[in-house]
Amino acid sequence: MKLPFLSTEKLVVGLDIGSHSIKACELRQTDKTYSVVNLGSIILPEGAVDDGTLHDPEAVGKAITELLANLRIKHKKVAISISGYSVIVKKIHLAVMEEKQLEAYITAEAEQYIPFDIDDVYLDFQDLKTNTEDSNQTEVMLVAAKKEIIDDYLDMLQGIGLQPVVVDVDGFALENIYESNYPQKENVALVDIGATKMNINIITNGMSVVAKDIPSGSRQLTEQIANSFDIPMEEAEALKIGQTPAQEKQEQITKIFTSTCAQWVLEIKKAIDLYHSNRANKQLDKLVLSGGGSKVAGLAEYLQRETNVPVEIFNPFAKMHTNPKQIDSEYLNTIGPEMAIATGLAIRTSDI
Numbered sequence: 001m002k003l004p005f006l007s008t009e010k011l012v013v014g015l016d017i018g019s020h021s022i023k024a025c026e027l028r029q030t031d032k033t034y035s036v037v038n039l040g041s042i043i044l045p046e047g048a049v050d051d052g053t054l055h056d057p058e059a060v061g062k063a064i065t066e067l068l069a070n071l072r073i074k075h076k077k078v079a080i081s082i083s084g085y086s087v088i089v090k091k092i093h094l095a096v097m098e099e100k101q102l103e104a105y106i107t108a109e110a111e112q113y114i115p116f117d118i119d120d121v122y123l124d125f126q127d128l129k130t131n132t133e134d135s136n137q138t139e140v141m142l143v144a145a146k147k148e149i150i151d152d153y154l155d156m157l158q159g160i161g162l163q164p165v166v167v168d169v170d171g172f173a174l175e176n177i178y179e180s181n182y183p184q185k186e187n188v189a190l191v192d193i194g195a196t197k198m199n200i201n202i203i204t205n206g207m208s209v210v211a212k213d214i215p216s217g218s219r220q221l222t223e224q225i226a227n228s229f230d231i232p233m234e235e236a237e238a239l240k241i242g243q244t245p246a247q248e249k250q251e252q253i254t255k256i257f258t259s260t261c262a263q264w265v266l267e268i269k270k271a272i273d274l275y276h277s278n279r280a281n282k283q284l285d286k287l288v289l290s291g292g293g294s295k296v297a298g299l300a301e302y303l304q305r306e307t308n309v310p311v312e313i314f315n316p317f318a319k320m321h322t323n324p325k326q327i328d329s330e331y332l333n334t335i336g337p338e339m340a341i342a343t344g345l346a347i348r349t350s351d352i
């Protein structure tokens with residue numbers, strides 16, 4: 001007999017389709033936590049996905065099929081997430097309403113809150129129920145995503161025989177996996193630095209209070225290294241991640257790292273300032289970095305010095321069961337930061 005709480009049936013496969021690579025993660029729910037069943041990533045051809053848009057569905061579909069086959073993932077239900085210009089996440093203040101009334105209000109009034117034509121978007125909302133005894137006002141999280149962009153992803157996934165059952169937002173997936181690993185109520189800034197974008201999400205009392213997407217990431221470093229030495233992107237990438245020794249190029253590479261990291265740190269400091277301007281007396285407890293860009297040598301230390309806030313690199317598997325005989329522990333440690341969003345998607349469930 002199969003115990004219901006050991007079943008994997010309700011958990012979906014997390015698929016994080018980034019601009020550099022696709023990450024897949026399959027988990028199993030055990031009593032109070034999760035076990036890692038399977039995970040991995042595959043690099044995408046240049047330009048196949050950019051700014052959250054699917055430019056080459058065929059190449060991406062092929063890469064997903066190959067990745068899932070390599071990992072022997074058979075589940076068809078998947079969760080993906082979106083970010084970038086195609087999605088608007090906004091918190092609005094409204095008088096408390098019943099669910100049905102709120103839905104009717106949002107449908108009728110959404111246009112005043114979002115810069116897109118209402119017919120062109122999928123809308124979703126959640127009452128955060130922040131009303132108190134003294135105030136009848138509540139905050140409602142509104143999400144609007146461009147149909148055109150989402151439909152491209154859904155068509156591509158269905159085209160390769162998958163069943164997309166959840167479409168999440170990068171920042172929410174990150175927040176969910178962070179909270180499942182670190183349940184204590186800290187004031188924390190989650191910063192995911194990918195290949196082409198940085199997502200900053202400051203959370204206090206389990207609620208997102210500052211959320212920003214910045215179009216900057218680790219590919220910038222590769223481009224600058226490639227330009228600087230007049231070498232192909234692949235060679236520059238290998239130098240960047242330390243796969244090939246830099247030798248006499250080291251000094252110039254360090255300069256490139258320092259100037260780009262300074263820009264990133266500036267953006268993070270701006271978000272922290274915004275946080276303090278709204279909640280002056282609540283100190284930020286820590287900064288948690290994820291995404292491949294968080295692995296840039298020296299970044300965490302530099303960020304900590306500049307902000308005076310403790311910095312740590314996110315390990316989404318911190319509280320999960322892992323079997324070193326199945327998945328190498330060193331591989332898990334190395335891939336952990338990039339896997340954060342995929343893992344946040346893999347804890348989503350499906351009732352379909």
Ligand SMILES: Nc1ncnc2c1ncn2[C@@H]1O[C@H](COP(=O)(O)OP(=O)(O)OP(=O)(O)O)[C@@H](O)[C@H]1O
Binds near residue numbers: 020219237242337
């Ligand atoms: N040690 C390292 N130092 C610097 N950069 C690294 C390192 N390891 C990986 N990266 C970079 O991280 C990026 C990949 O990270 P990630 O998988 O989070 O990006 P992505 O999700 O595909 O992109 P995005 O979210 O921006 O669309 C690549 O640009 C890769 O070169």
Ligand SMILES: [Mg+2]
Binds near residue numbers: 019194341
């Ligand atoms: Mg990413």
